[in-house]
Amino acid sequence: MQGSSFITLKKEALHNNIKFLKKKLGTHVRISSVVKANAYGHGIEQIVPLLENEGVDHFSVFDFTEGVRVQNSLKNNKGIMIMGWIADENIVETIKRGIEFYIFNIDRLRVALEAAIEIGIKAKIHLEVETGMNRSGLTIKELEEAISIIKNNPGIFEVKGFCTHLAGAESISNHVRIQKQLKTYHKLHRVLENSGVIPEYRHVANSAAAFVYPKSRLDMVRIGIMQYGFWSSTETFLRYTHRDKDPLQRILGWRSQIMSIKEVKKGEFVGYGISFLAQANIKTALIPVGYSGGYSRSLSNRGRVLINGQRCGIIGMVNMNMIIANVTELPDVKVDDDVVIIGMQGKREIKVSAFSDIAESLNYEILTHLPDNVERVVI
Numbered sequence: 283m284q285g286s287s288f289i290t291l292k293k294e295a296l297h298n299n300i301k302f303l304k305k306k307l308g309t310h311v312r313i314s315s316v317v318k319a320n321a322y323g324h325g326i327e328q329i330v331p332l333l334e335n336e337g338v339d340h341f342s343v344f345d346f347t348e349g350v351r352v353q354n355s356l357k358n359n360k361g362i363m364i365m366g367w368i369a370d371e372n373i374v375e376t377i378k379r380g381i382e383f384y385i386f387n388i389d390r391l392r393v394a395l396e397a398a399i400e401i402g403i404k405a406k407i408h409l410e411v412e413t414g415m416n417r418s419g420l421t422i423k424e425l426e427e428a429i430s431i432i433k434n435n436p437g438i439f440e441v442k443g444f445c446t447h448l449a450g451a452e453s454i455s456n457h458v459r460i461q462k463q464l465k466t467y468h469k470l471h472r473v474l475e476n477s478g479v480i481p482e483y484r485h486v487a488n489s490a491a492a493f494v495y496p497k498s499r500l501d502m503v504r505i506g507i508m509q510y511g512f513w514s515s516t517e518t519f520l521r522y523t524h525r526d527k528d529p530l531q532r533i534l535g536w537r538s539q540i541m542s543i544k545e546v547k548k549g550e551f552v553g554y555g556i557s558f559l560a561q562a563n564i565k566t567a568l569i570p571v572g573y574s575g576g577y578s579r580s581l582s583n584r585g586r587v588l589i590n591g592q593r594c595g596i597i598g599m600v601n602m603n604m605i606i607a608n609v610t611e612l613p614d615v616k617v618d619d620d621v622v623i624i625g626m627q628g629k630r631e632i633k634v635s636a637f638s639d640i641a642e643s644l645n646y647e648i649l650t651h652l653p654d655n656v657e658r659v660v661i
Protein backbone atom coordinates (compact mmCIF):
# COMPACT_ATOMS: atom_id res chain seq x y z
CA MET A 283 0.00 0.00 0.00
CA GLN A 284 1.54 3.29 -1.14
CA GLY A 285 -1.22 5.66 -0.09
CA SER A 286 -2.33 6.04 3.51
CA SER A 287 -5.58 4.18 2.84
CA PHE A 288 -7.27 2.27 0.05
CA ILE A 289 -10.74 1.32 -1.06
CA THR A 290 -11.69 -2.27 -1.85
CA LEU A 291 -14.42 -3.23 -4.31
CA LYS A 292 -15.96 -6.68 -4.01
CA LYS A 293 -16.66 -8.04 -7.47
CA GLU A 294 -18.78 -10.90 -6.15
CA ALA A 295 -21.05 -8.45 -4.30
CA LEU A 296 -21.67 -6.45 -7.46
CA HIS A 297 -22.48 -9.67 -9.31
CA ASN A 298 -24.99 -10.54 -6.59
CA ASN A 299 -26.65 -7.11 -6.70
CA ILE A 300 -27.01 -6.97 -10.48
CA LYS A 301 -28.41 -10.51 -10.52
CA PHE A 302 -30.94 -9.54 -7.85
CA LEU A 303 -31.95 -6.37 -9.69
CA LYS A 304 -32.37 -8.14 -13.03
CA LYS A 305 -34.47 -10.87 -11.44
CA LYS A 306 -36.74 -8.46 -9.58
CA LEU A 307 -37.12 -5.87 -12.34
CA GLY A 308 -37.79 -8.37 -15.11
CA THR A 309 -36.14 -8.92 -18.46
CA HIS A 310 -38.25 -6.39 -20.35
CA VAL A 311 -36.99 -3.47 -18.24
CA ARG A 312 -33.64 -2.04 -19.29
CA ILE A 313 -31.32 -1.09 -16.45
CA SER A 314 -29.40 2.13 -16.81
CA SER A 315 -26.61 1.98 -14.32
CA VAL A 316 -26.16 5.35 -12.59
CA VAL A 317 -22.45 6.02 -12.10
CA LYS A 318 -22.47 9.76 -11.46
CA ALA A 319 -20.32 11.26 -8.68
CA ASN A 320 -17.48 8.86 -9.49
CA ALA A 321 -19.85 5.88 -9.29
CA TYR A 322 -21.07 7.00 -5.85
CA GLY A 323 -17.48 7.19 -4.67
CA HIS A 324 -16.64 3.65 -5.84
CA GLY A 325 -14.61 4.84 -8.85
CA ILE A 326 -15.90 5.06 -12.43
CA GLU A 327 -12.81 3.44 -13.94
CA GLN A 328 -13.08 0.41 -11.64
CA ILE A 329 -16.87 -0.06 -11.50
CA VAL A 330 -17.80 0.46 -15.17
CA PRO A 331 -15.77 -2.51 -16.50
CA LEU A 332 -17.27 -4.73 -13.78
CA LEU A 333 -20.77 -3.60 -14.72
CA GLU A 334 -20.03 -4.17 -18.40
CA ASN A 335 -19.00 -7.74 -17.53
CA GLU A 336 -22.33 -8.18 -15.76
CA GLY A 337 -24.11 -7.34 -18.99
CA VAL A 338 -25.15 -3.78 -18.17
CA ASP A 339 -25.52 -1.92 -21.46
CA HIS A 340 -26.59 1.58 -20.42
CA PHE A 341 -24.93 4.10 -18.10
CA SER A 342 -26.14 7.39 -16.63
CA VAL A 343 -23.93 10.22 -15.46
CA PHE A 344 -24.42 13.83 -14.43
CA ASP A 345 -21.98 15.68 -16.66
CA PHE A 346 -19.87 15.57 -19.81
CA THR A 347 -16.58 14.75 -18.08
CA GLU A 348 -18.12 11.71 -16.40
CA GLY A 349 -19.63 10.64 -19.72
CA VAL A 350 -16.20 10.67 -21.35
CA ARG A 351 -14.70 8.75 -18.40
CA VAL A 352 -17.38 6.07 -18.72
CA GLN A 353 -16.79 5.81 -22.47
CA ASN A 354 -13.04 5.45 -21.94
CA SER A 355 -13.64 2.70 -19.35
CA LEU A 356 -15.80 0.53 -21.64
CA LYS A 357 -14.51 -2.28 -23.83
CA ASN A 358 -17.42 -2.09 -26.24
CA ASN A 359 -19.80 0.63 -27.27
CA LYS A 360 -22.70 1.03 -24.82
CA GLY A 361 -25.40 3.61 -24.23
CA ILE A 362 -24.23 6.55 -22.12
CA MET A 363 -26.64 9.24 -20.95
CA ILE A 364 -25.78 12.63 -19.46
CA MET A 365 -28.63 13.71 -17.16
CA GLY A 366 -27.28 17.14 -16.31
CA TRP A 367 -24.49 19.53 -17.11
CA ILE A 368 -22.81 19.94 -20.49
CA ALA A 369 -21.09 23.23 -21.28
CA ASP A 370 -22.37 24.56 -24.62
CA GLU A 371 -18.90 24.17 -26.13
CA ASN A 372 -18.95 20.44 -25.35
CA ILE A 373 -22.24 19.69 -27.10
CA VAL A 374 -20.54 19.03 -30.46
CA GLU A 375 -18.14 16.56 -28.83
CA THR A 376 -21.00 14.89 -26.96
CA ILE A 377 -22.87 14.29 -30.22
CA LYS A 378 -19.73 13.13 -32.05
CA ARG A 379 -19.12 10.57 -29.32
CA GLY A 380 -22.68 9.30 -29.66
CA ILE A 381 -23.42 10.14 -26.03
CA GLU A 382 -27.10 10.67 -25.21
CA PHE A 383 -28.16 13.70 -23.21
CA TYR A 384 -31.13 15.30 -21.49
CA ILE A 385 -33.02 18.17 -23.07
CA PHE A 386 -34.39 20.01 -20.04
CA ASN A 387 -35.14 23.37 -21.63
CA ILE A 388 -35.52 24.97 -25.07
CA ASP A 389 -32.08 26.60 -24.97
CA ARG A 390 -30.43 23.21 -24.69
CA LEU A 391 -32.50 21.94 -27.62
CA ARG A 392 -31.46 24.89 -29.79
CA VAL A 393 -27.78 24.43 -28.97
CA ALA A 394 -28.11 20.72 -29.82
CA LEU A 395 -29.89 21.55 -33.07
CA GLU A 396 -27.15 23.89 -34.22
CA ALA A 397 -24.40 21.49 -33.24
CA ALA A 398 -26.02 18.50 -34.96
CA ILE A 399 -26.56 20.48 -38.18
CA GLU A 400 -22.98 21.77 -38.08
CA ILE A 401 -21.40 18.32 -37.90
CA GLY A 402 -24.07 16.34 -39.72
CA ILE A 403 -24.52 13.77 -36.97
CA LYS A 404 -27.81 13.01 -35.21
CA ALA A 405 -28.15 14.19 -31.61
CA LYS A 406 -29.38 11.44 -29.30
CA ILE A 407 -31.71 13.17 -26.89
CA HIS A 408 -33.92 12.40 -23.93
CA LEU A 409 -36.75 14.87 -23.43
CA GLU A 410 -37.01 15.55 -19.71
CA VAL A 411 -40.36 16.92 -18.61
CA GLU A 412 -41.35 18.88 -15.54
CA THR A 413 -43.92 16.91 -13.58
CA GLY A 414 -43.83 18.51 -10.14
CA MET A 415 -40.34 18.32 -8.74
CA ASN A 416 -39.73 21.84 -10.02
CA ARG A 417 -36.05 21.25 -10.58
CA SER A 418 -35.53 20.78 -14.30
CA GLY A 419 -37.56 19.71 -17.31
CA LEU A 420 -39.84 21.00 -20.06
CA THR A 421 -43.26 22.37 -19.15
CA ILE A 422 -46.17 21.39 -21.40
CA LYS A 423 -45.73 24.61 -23.41
CA GLU A 424 -42.01 23.99 -23.83
CA LEU A 425 -42.67 20.38 -24.75
CA GLU A 426 -44.98 21.54 -27.53
CA GLU A 427 -42.31 23.95 -28.72
CA ALA A 428 -39.69 21.21 -28.57
CA ILE A 429 -41.93 18.91 -30.60
CA SER A 430 -42.31 21.51 -33.33
CA ILE A 431 -38.54 22.10 -33.44
CA ILE A 432 -37.94 18.34 -33.72
CA LYS A 433 -40.58 17.93 -36.44
CA ASN A 434 -39.37 20.96 -38.40
CA ASN A 435 -35.87 19.53 -38.46
CA PRO A 436 -36.28 15.95 -39.60
CA GLY A 437 -33.23 13.69 -39.40
CA ILE A 438 -31.48 15.86 -36.81
CA PHE A 439 -32.61 14.23 -33.59
CA GLU A 440 -32.89 10.67 -32.41
CA VAL A 441 -35.39 10.79 -29.55
CA LYS A 442 -33.94 8.09 -27.31
CA GLY A 443 -36.03 8.82 -24.28
CA PHE A 444 -38.87 10.62 -22.57
CA CYS A 445 -38.28 11.05 -18.87
CA THR A 446 -38.81 12.82 -15.57
CA HIS A 447 -37.50 12.53 -12.01
CA LEU A 448 -39.66 11.75 -8.98
CA ALA A 449 -39.31 13.90 -5.89
CA GLY A 450 -38.57 11.42 -3.11
CA ALA A 451 -39.97 7.96 -3.84
CA GLU A 452 -38.02 6.62 -0.85
CA SER A 453 -40.49 8.10 1.63
CA ILE A 454 -44.22 7.38 2.01
CA SER A 455 -44.73 11.01 3.01
CA ASN A 456 -44.27 11.93 -0.67
CA HIS A 457 -46.83 9.41 -1.93
CA VAL A 458 -49.47 11.87 -3.10
CA ARG A 459 -46.93 14.08 -4.82
CA ILE A 460 -45.38 11.09 -6.62
CA GLN A 461 -48.78 9.87 -7.83
CA LYS A 462 -49.48 13.31 -9.22
CA GLN A 463 -46.12 13.35 -10.95
CA LEU A 464 -46.77 9.99 -12.60
CA LYS A 465 -50.15 11.20 -13.82
CA THR A 466 -48.65 14.37 -15.26
CA TYR A 467 -45.89 12.34 -16.92
CA HIS A 468 -48.39 10.10 -18.70
CA LYS A 469 -50.43 13.10 -19.80
CA LEU A 470 -47.32 14.71 -21.31
CA HIS A 471 -46.36 11.41 -22.90
CA ARG A 472 -49.69 11.34 -24.71
CA VAL A 473 -49.02 14.84 -26.02
CA LEU A 474 -45.71 13.62 -27.42
CA GLU A 475 -47.07 10.44 -28.98
CA ASN A 476 -50.07 12.23 -30.48
CA SER A 477 -47.59 14.44 -32.30
CA GLY A 478 -46.02 11.36 -33.88
CA VAL A 479 -42.71 11.61 -32.03
CA ILE A 480 -42.10 8.20 -30.50
CA PRO A 481 -39.34 7.97 -27.88
CA GLU A 482 -37.39 4.72 -27.66
CA TYR A 483 -37.43 4.53 -23.84
CA ARG A 484 -39.82 5.96 -21.31
CA HIS A 485 -38.07 6.23 -17.95
CA VAL A 486 -38.87 7.86 -14.60
CA ALA A 487 -37.76 5.50 -11.84
CA ASN A 488 -34.66 5.59 -9.65
CA SER A 489 -33.92 2.73 -7.22
CA ALA A 490 -36.63 3.63 -4.71
CA ALA A 491 -39.35 4.20 -7.31
CA ALA A 492 -38.49 0.97 -9.15
CA PHE A 493 -39.23 -0.99 -5.97
CA VAL A 494 -41.93 1.08 -4.26
CA TYR A 495 -43.88 1.89 -7.45
CA PRO A 496 -43.43 -1.06 -9.85
CA LYS A 497 -45.66 0.68 -12.42
CA SER A 498 -43.04 3.40 -12.71
CA ARG A 499 -40.51 0.99 -14.26
CA LEU A 500 -41.84 1.56 -17.80
CA ASP A 501 -39.11 0.73 -20.39
CA MET A 502 -36.02 1.63 -18.38
CA VAL A 503 -35.02 2.30 -14.77
CA ARG A 504 -32.11 4.42 -13.59
CA ILE A 505 -30.54 2.44 -10.77
CA GLY A 506 -27.88 4.07 -8.65
CA ILE A 507 -27.60 3.31 -4.94
CA MET A 508 -28.97 -0.25 -5.04
CA GLN A 509 -26.34 -1.65 -7.40
CA TYR A 510 -23.75 -0.62 -4.79
CA GLY A 511 -25.64 -2.65 -2.20
CA PHE A 512 -27.63 0.01 -0.34
CA TRP A 513 -31.36 0.63 -0.10
CA SER A 514 -32.45 4.21 -0.74
CA SER A 515 -33.83 4.39 2.81
CA THR A 516 -34.67 2.02 5.65
CA GLU A 517 -38.30 2.49 4.69
CA THR A 518 -37.66 1.26 1.14
CA PHE A 519 -35.98 -1.85 2.53
CA LEU A 520 -38.78 -2.56 4.99
CA ARG A 521 -41.40 -2.13 2.30
CA TYR A 522 -39.60 -4.71 0.22
CA THR A 523 -39.09 -7.23 2.98
CA HIS A 524 -39.72 -7.57 6.67
CA ARG A 525 -37.25 -10.39 6.93
CA ASP A 526 -34.00 -9.05 8.24
CA LYS A 527 -31.88 -10.78 5.60
CA ASP A 528 -30.72 -8.22 3.07
CA PRO A 529 -30.55 -9.55 -0.51
CA LEU A 530 -28.09 -6.80 -1.44
CA GLN A 531 -24.40 -6.87 -0.61
CA ARG A 532 -22.16 -3.87 -0.12
CA ILE A 533 -19.32 -3.62 -2.57
CA LEU A 534 -17.13 -1.04 -0.93
CA GLY A 535 -14.66 -1.32 1.90
CA TRP A 536 -12.18 1.26 3.13
CA ARG A 537 -8.97 0.30 4.89
CA SER A 538 -5.87 1.82 6.35
CA GLN A 539 -3.20 0.70 8.80
CA ILE A 540 -1.69 1.73 12.10
CA MET A 541 1.04 4.30 11.70
CA SER A 542 2.17 4.53 15.32
CA ILE A 543 1.19 3.40 18.83
CA LYS A 544 1.46 5.37 22.04
CA GLU A 545 0.78 5.01 25.77
CA VAL A 546 -1.04 7.94 27.36
CA LYS A 547 -1.16 8.50 31.13
CA LYS A 548 -4.34 9.05 33.11
CA GLY A 549 -5.23 12.75 33.30
CA GLU A 550 -3.65 13.70 29.94
CA PHE A 551 -5.55 15.24 27.02
CA VAL A 552 -5.24 13.57 23.63
CA GLY A 553 -4.94 15.48 20.35
CA TYR A 554 -5.92 19.10 19.73
CA GLY A 555 -7.59 20.98 22.56
CA ILE A 556 -9.34 19.39 25.47
CA SER A 557 -12.06 17.29 23.84
CA PHE A 558 -10.61 13.99 25.12
CA LEU A 559 -9.26 13.44 28.62
CA ALA A 560 -7.73 10.06 29.44
CA GLN A 561 -9.67 8.72 32.43
CA ALA A 562 -7.10 5.96 32.92
CA ASN A 563 -3.78 4.91 31.44
CA ILE A 564 -4.60 4.11 27.82
CA LYS A 565 -3.00 2.94 24.61
CA THR A 566 -3.70 4.79 21.35
CA ALA A 567 -3.14 4.04 17.68
CA LEU A 568 -2.52 6.71 15.09
CA ILE A 569 -4.20 6.16 11.72
CA PRO A 570 -3.19 8.21 8.65
CA VAL A 571 -6.70 9.22 7.48
CA GLY A 572 -8.40 12.49 8.31
CA TYR A 573 -11.04 14.90 7.09
CA SER A 574 -9.01 15.83 4.02
CA GLY A 575 -9.23 12.15 3.10
CA GLY A 576 -13.00 11.91 3.54
CA TYR A 577 -13.23 11.02 7.24
CA SER A 578 -15.78 13.51 8.53
CA ARG A 579 -14.85 15.82 11.39
CA SER A 580 -18.25 15.17 12.88
CA LEU A 581 -16.93 11.71 13.81
CA SER A 582 -14.58 13.30 16.35
CA ASN A 583 -14.86 11.36 19.64
CA ARG A 584 -17.70 9.32 18.08
CA GLY A 585 -16.48 7.27 15.13
CA ARG A 586 -15.30 3.66 15.30
CA VAL A 587 -12.82 1.56 13.37
CA LEU A 588 -12.02 -2.16 13.43
CA ILE A 589 -8.57 -3.30 14.54
CA ASN A 590 -7.65 -6.93 15.33
CA GLY A 591 -11.32 -7.78 14.81
CA GLN A 592 -12.50 -5.41 17.57
CA ARG A 593 -14.35 -2.10 17.52
CA CYS A 594 -12.18 0.80 18.68
CA GLY A 595 -13.48 4.28 19.34
CA ILE A 596 -11.99 7.40 17.78
CA ILE A 597 -10.72 9.71 20.50
CA GLY A 598 -10.20 13.42 20.17
CA MET A 599 -10.78 15.49 17.08
CA VAL A 600 -10.49 14.17 13.55
CA ASN A 601 -7.39 15.92 12.17
CA MET A 602 -6.73 16.94 8.60
CA ASN A 603 -4.74 13.76 7.88
CA MET A 604 -5.02 11.60 10.99
CA ILE A 605 -7.31 10.05 13.57
CA ILE A 606 -6.47 8.43 16.89
CA ALA A 607 -8.17 5.22 18.03
CA ASN A 608 -8.36 3.80 21.53
CA VAL A 609 -6.67 0.38 21.44
CA THR A 610 -6.25 -0.11 25.19
CA GLU A 611 -8.18 -3.40 25.04
CA LEU A 612 -5.99 -4.93 22.31
CA PRO A 613 -2.99 -6.64 23.92
CA ASP A 614 -1.32 -7.73 20.67
CA VAL A 615 -1.88 -4.59 18.63
CA LYS A 616 1.13 -3.38 16.66
CA VAL A 617 2.23 -0.89 14.04
CA ASP A 618 1.10 -1.80 10.49
CA ASP A 619 -1.94 -3.73 11.71
CA ASP A 620 -4.91 -3.40 9.35
CA VAL A 621 -7.54 -0.82 10.19
CA VAL A 622 -11.02 -1.13 8.71
CA ILE A 623 -12.80 2.20 8.39
CA ILE A 624 -15.71 0.78 6.39
CA GLY A 625 -16.38 -2.92 5.91
CA MET A 626 -15.80 -6.27 7.61
CA GLN A 627 -13.00 -7.56 9.79
CA GLY A 628 -13.52 -10.97 11.34
CA LYS A 629 -17.13 -11.13 12.51
CA ARG A 630 -17.58 -7.40 12.92
CA GLU A 631 -18.59 -4.74 10.46
CA ILE A 632 -18.58 -0.96 10.23
CA LYS A 633 -21.41 -0.10 7.90
CA VAL A 634 -21.64 3.06 5.87
CA SER A 635 -25.01 3.52 7.53
CA ALA A 636 -23.47 3.40 11.03
CA PHE A 637 -21.02 5.93 9.80
CA SER A 638 -23.75 8.11 8.32
CA ASP A 639 -26.08 7.90 11.33
CA ILE A 640 -23.34 9.39 13.48
CA ALA A 641 -22.44 12.00 10.90
CA GLU A 642 -26.15 12.76 10.39
CA SER A 643 -25.95 12.40 6.68
CA LEU A 644 -27.11 10.00 4.01
CA ASN A 645 -25.32 6.92 2.69
CA TYR A 646 -25.28 8.84 -0.59
CA GLU A 647 -23.38 11.74 0.95
CA ILE A 648 -20.80 9.63 2.79
CA LEU A 649 -20.06 7.56 -0.31
CA THR A 650 -19.68 10.51 -2.63
CA HIS A 651 -17.33 12.24 -0.21
CA LEU A 652 -14.83 9.43 -0.50
CA PRO A 653 -11.83 11.06 -2.11
CA ASP A 654 -11.15 10.39 -5.79
CA ASN A 655 -7.41 10.02 -5.28
CA VAL A 656 -7.52 7.00 -2.95
CA GLU A 657 -6.46 3.79 -4.68
CA ARG A 658 -9.32 1.42 -5.56
CA VAL A 659 -8.62 -2.30 -5.57
CA VAL A 660 -11.03 -4.86 -7.01
CA ILE A 661 -11.10 -8.00 -4.88
Ligand SMILES: *Cc1c(COP(=O)(O)O)cnc(C)c1O
Nearest residue numbers: 316365447488489504505506507
Ligand atom coordinates in the same frame (compact mmCIF):
# COMPACT_ATOMS: atom_id res chain seq x y z
C1 LIG B 1 -29.01 9.98 -9.12
C2 LIG B 1 -30.18 9.79 -10.01
C3 LIG B 1 -30.79 8.53 -10.12
C4 LIG B 1 -30.37 7.33 -9.29
O1 LIG B 1 -30.90 7.44 -8.00
P1 LIG B 1 -30.73 6.25 -6.93
O2 LIG B 1 -31.59 6.66 -5.79
O3 LIG B 1 -29.30 6.24 -6.55
O4 LIG B 1 -31.15 5.00 -7.58
C5 LIG B 1 -31.82 8.40 -11.03
N1 LIG B 1 -32.24 9.46 -11.77
C6 LIG B 1 -31.68 10.68 -11.69
C7 LIG B 1 -32.19 11.78 -12.53
C8 LIG B 1 -30.64 10.88 -10.79
O5 LIG B 1 -30.10 12.10 -10.69
